[in-house]
Amino acid sequence: MNAVHPPAAPRSAALRPHVALRRLLQRWPAPSLRSYFVAVILLASVPIALVLAWREASEAAQNRARVDAGLQAAALALAQQADRELRATFDALAALADAPALREGAPRLPLLRARQRMQPAWASVFLADDEGAVLADTGDAAAADRLSARLRGATGSGAARLVARLPSGQVLAALPLYRDGQLHQWLGVRFEARWxxxxxxxxxADAALPGLMTQAGEALAGTAPRAWPAHQPPPAGLQRLALDDGPAALAAARELRDADWLATSSALAEPLEQAERARMLQTVATTGASLLLGVSLALLLALQVTRPLGALALRGQPPQTGRLAVREIALLCEALAAAQRADRVAADQLQRRADEFEALFHGSPIGLAFARDSACVQVQCNPAMDALLGAAAPPAGSLGVFQAGRRLEPGQQPLQQACRTGGPVPATELELRRVGAPVLHVVASAVPLHDAEGRARGGLSAVMDITPLKTALADLERTHRALKAQQALVELAQDVGEAGVLEFRFRADALVCSAGMARLLGLAPRPLQGRLRDWLAAVAPEDLPGLRAQLAAALAHRRTRVQLDFRVAASSGRWLSLRLACQYLDDRPLQMVGLAVDATGLKRAERRHRRAAVQEHVGRREAQAESRAKDAFLLMLGHELRNPLGAIAGAAEVLRSGAGGPVLARRAVAIVQRQTQQLTELLDRLLDSAQAADGGPAPARHPPGDGAGSDAPRRVLLVDDHADLREATAALLAHAGHTVRSAADGAAGLALLLAEWPEVAVVDIGMPGMDGLTLARRARAAGYAGRLVAVSGYGRPRALQAARQAGFDAYLVKPLDGAALARAMDARLDGFPR
Incomplete structure (x- = not known):
């Protein structure tokens, strides 16, 4: 049981990346506690600083977006207002151009002055030809000259409308008039310079600086930035530009639809940018101060923690000077001191346990084997194990280990298997076979011992000798079989002798009745387990009070023997006589065991005896008269029997000798039949007389011959212990064409019946051992459904009733004849006598 098998080689570390990573982390230099504190502060503060900076940037972006939206809205509103003014002006000029007074030759100035008075924003209204020469103008001549120069510059450009700034600062708005598809005249106005x-x-504007400017970069009104190249649309979004007076501003511009102008809205950039810088600087300063304060506190706290911890790590004791500032470190120092004390105590206990284990290992009656390596090369055994193995080192091949008849190889034995698999081996029954020594039965188990990495480094095996136990179990099994055989004999004795056994335990109120007892009580034809009330419920109500009183008085006086006679409620008139043996414990009844027998006949005899005692004198005279009558009857019977017996003897001699041939043989058979019938009648009269003398009813007779019977051949089983009668009946059945099998006792007959399942079974009631009634009950319980015919020398009603209850279908009273057998075997007829 200590064979050597090397363990499987471990997998390479290259195949396990997590092992290499763990080893790399183990070789990485461990940081100090100060570094951990600073890292924690940084990890806690830097994300907060980044979040604050991100929030400030987000707020700045949102603020710029709000400024952009406001400036864009202001520029759009100003552009829409300027567009409305120009559109209204051009609508008025279009209406004026349709006036008839402007046709050639008509006076024009009155009409132009009248329309000028209607528009307060107009400085003058003019009409010029296609070359730009002013034909009529409500303003001064110098303004008209400048107007002519501006119109001549626009002539030929094909413009639909003209909006321009004059050198005087006025704004010119002119509508070209066409005739036959050619430019004919210009009709326009000059706006007031202040408009x-x-x-x-x-x-x-909401704190914005509005302005109007041409796309050529000329300022018209308000504050206009200097930014975009001439004659190019402004870029989308907010732009940082310089204003006319120099400072930088954030500007938004929108184009006008009716003029080559831009509406602008500006805000000074410096206040907004200065506020953003101030908020960002404040955030950075607050975050930096927090980081500096956190790192300083972390270093201070680390100093308070690392100094005593370093002393603990180096010397195993805290610093001797000063009070520990950290309560947890003080508790740690106290716990370390307590742990050191506990270590010393544990070391002492461990040493004591090691000594105890050593003593237990060597003194244990159970065989122990201790493997110091996983290959089970170094194995130490205690004396009990050496005794089991036969020697400290048995010769190779002299010891065999077997399990369920199969030899185990060394690697399959419990200790080696536990070391090889790394798991426990449960208790296993084995056999140790040594040359020249008896086989030992043992129970062996093993557990592995693991190292720090969970690999098996050895094992411990326990082996217990169970050879005496196996021998005792074998003896117990033999005893159990013998007990079962005796129990079967007891059951058979109870069945045959109509007896039963019960046991009652008072404390548990547990009643156990044998099958015979349950049958006598009319409860069930099988063993019964119940309570005391189940037994008392089976007692006839009229006998129950007296039985309770007798039992209570016996238990109160601690009697060890009690006899109780009572009737059974489930049957009419059955008496049981129960003898009880009682046991007591501390003046309390503990258990009682009883044997019950059917005392019905005895009770009847007692009644007859009592009646005889009352009428003793009369009975004596009647007995003398009966004796004389019986003597006379016997004399007459002897005389009557000599005649038929003499005739039967003569006929038998004729049949034996064979003289006279077949004719004389048939006459002899007829003589035997007639004389047998006469003997039967004489026997019936004798039984009638005996029954009448006992005061009972007349015996039953064979059923009348009103049925022809069934002539179909059948398989018939004949069970009878009388050899001559069994042979004669078998010959009679075979002569009728039936296939006959026979048995000489009840047990053999039941086995043959259950093996061949015949159609009819003719069974004698009065047989030794297993009688016919028991055979019938067990056959019906096994499922036999064929026809059962009972044969008996008694024809009393009680015998017929018992046969019906046992499962018989027909009943015949000896002697038998072929006709009676045929009627009894016929399933169409009631086979019981009437």
């Missing part, structure tokens, strides 16, 4: 600044100043 557009007033319009820009009236625009809602």
């Amino acid at each position: 557009w600044p007033a319009l820009v100043a009236a625009a809602p």
Whole structure:
């Protein structure tokens, strides 16, 4: 049981990346506690600083977006207002151009002055030809000359409308008039120089600087930035530009639809940018101060923690000077001191346990084997194990280990298997076979011992000798079989002798009745387990009070023997006589065991005896008269029997000798039949007389011959212990064409019946051992459904009733004849006598 098998080689570390990573982390230099504190502070503070900076940047972006939206809205509102003014002006000029007074030759100035008075923003209204020469103008001549120069510059450009700034600062708005598809005249107005600044100043700006400018970069009104190249659309979004007076501003511009102008809205960039810088600087300063304070506190706390911890790590004791500032470290120092004390105590206990284990190992009656390596090369055994193995080192091949008849190889034995698999081996029954020594039966188990990495480094095996136990179990099994055989004999004795056994335990109120007892009580034809009330319920109500009183008095006086006579409620008139043996414990009844027998006949005899005692004198005279009558009857019977017996003897001699041939043989058979019938009648009269003398009813007779019977051949089983009668009946059945099998006792007959399942079974009631009634009950319980015919020398009603209850279908009273057998075997007829 200590064979050597090397363990499986471990897998290479290259195949396990997590092992290499763990080893790399183990070789990495461990940081100090100060580094951990600073890292924790940084990890806690830097994300907060980044979040604050991100929030400030987000707020700045949102603020710029709000400024952008406001400036864009202001520029759009100003552009819409300027577009409305120009559109209204061009609509008025279009209406004026349709006036008939402007046709050639008509006076034009009155009409132009009248329309000028209607528009307060107009400085003058003019009409010029296609070359730009002013034909009529409500303004001064110098303004007309400048107007002519501006119109001549626009002639030939094909413009639909003209909006321009004059050198005087006025704004020119002219509508070209066409005739036959050719430019004919210009109709226009000059706006007052103050009109557009007033319009820009009236625009809602919300702290913005509104302005109007041409796309060529000329300022018209308000504050206009210097930014975009001439004659190019402004870029989308907010732009950082310089204003006319120098400072930088954030500007938004929108184009006008009716003029080559831009509406702008500006805000000074410096206040907004200065506020953003101030908030960002404040955030950075707050975060830096927090980081500096956190790192300083972390270093201070680390100093308070690392100094005593370093002393603990180096010397195993805290610093001797000063009070520990950290309560947990003080508790740790106390716990370390307590742990050191506990270690010393544990070391002492461990040493004591090691000594105890050593003593237990060597003194244990159970065989122990201790393997110091996983290959089970170094194995130490205690004396009990050496005794089991036969020697400290048995010769190779002299010891065999077997399990269920199969030899185990060394690697399959419990200790080697536990070391090889790394798991426990449960208790296993084995056999140790040594040359020249008896076989030992043992129970062996093993457990592995693991190292720090969970691999098996050895094992411990325990082996217990169970050879005496196996021998005792074998003896117990033999005893159990003998006990079962005796129990079967007891059951058979109870069945045959109509007896039963019961046992009652008072404390548990547990009643156990044998099958015979249950049958006598009319409860069930099998063993019964119940309570005391189940037994008392089976007692006849009229006998129950007296039985309870007798039992209570016997238990109160601690009697060890009690006899109880009572009737059974489930049957009419059955008496049981129960003898009880009682046991007591501390003046309390503990158990009682009883044997019950059917005392019905005895009770009847007692009644007859009592009646005879009452009428003793009369009975004596009647007995003498009966004796004389019986003597006379016997004399007469002897005389009557000599005649038929003499005739039967003569006929038998004729049949034996064979003289006279077949004719004389048939006459002899007829003589035997007649004389047998006469003997039967004489026997019946004798039984009638005996029954009448006992005061009972007349015996039953064979059923009348009103049925022809069934002539179909059948398989018939004949069970009878009388050899001559069995042979004669078998010959009679075989002569009728039936296939006959026979048995000489009840047990053999039951076995043959259950083996061949015949159609009819003719069974004698009065047989030794297993009688016919028991055979019938067991056959019916086994499922036999064929016809059962009872044969008996008694024909009393009680015998017929017992046969019916046992499962018989027909009943015949000896002697038998072929006709009676045929009627009894016929399933169409009631086979019981009437």
